[in-house]
Amino acid sequence: MATQIRAEHELHRRRLSRxxxxxxxxxxxxxxxxxxxxxxxxxxxxDDLGAPWAAAQEKAAK
Structure with missing residues (x-):
């Protein structure tokens, strides 16, 4: 029994492109x-540190 290589079906090409x-x-x-x-x-x-809230957080930390 010889195995035949089948050509790719059109449906597979359309599915691949999709x-x-x-x-x-x-x-x-x-x-x-x-x-x-x-x-x-x-x-x-x-901004000094790149974020407007950074100065407020620095003040809160002190």
Whole structure:
């Protein structure tokens, strides 16, 4: 009995392209969420320590 290598079915190609597309969309979504998080949590160059509440916490600690 010889085993034949079958050609890939069209359904598999369509499914693969759909999965790759979905993967790209998910990576872009994660990138956007990460970028927005960094922008929101990022430091402000106008502040001494980079956070407006840092001075208040320093005063409270003294």
């Amino acid at each position: 999965n790759v597309g979905l993967g790209v969309v998910l990576v872009l979504f994660v990138g956007i969420v990460y970028g927005l998080t960094i922008a929101k949590v990022g430091t402000d160059p106008n």
